[in-house]
Amino acid sequence: MDRKEILKKITEIIRDVFDDDKIDISEETVAADVEGWDSLTHITLIGTIEDEFNIKFAMKDVVNMKNVGEMIDLIIKQTD
Numbered sequence: 001m002d003r004k005e006i007l008k009k010i011t012e013i014i015r016d017v018f019d020d021d022k023i024d025i026s027e028e029t030v031a032a033d034v035e036g037w038d039s040l041t042h043i044t045l046i047g048t049i050e051d052e053f054n055i056k057f058a059m060k061d062v063v064n065m066k067n068v069g070e071m072i073d074l075i076i077k078q079t080d
Contacts (some may be wrong), residue, residue, distance in 0.1 A: 001079065003027075003072055004065065005075070006053075006072050006075055006076065007025065007027065007068070008024075009069065009073060010023075010025060010049065010068060010072070011023070011025040013045065013048050013049055013052060014045065016048075017041060017044055017045050017048060017051075018035075018036055018037070018041065019033060022038075025068055026068065027067065027068050027069030027072060028067055028069065029067060029068045030066065030067045030068075032034065034069060046062055047066040049071070049075070050076070053075050053078070054079075055074075055075060055079065056078075057074060061074055
């Protein structure tokens, strides 16, 4: 799966978690860019992404993740 496919899947997941089909996501997207993205929804989102990609993020990676692009990097790293 390449970056573009992963970004598309993450966008679908985010739209589902936030129940908003109009959310646009890019690699530069940060939590503050999405209305309602707080610590609770972040946990839900991380869990959903882990399930979807059959991976497990390390807590230090979750804490240090700055944007969607870094999330994609971690997904690629674990799925290669």
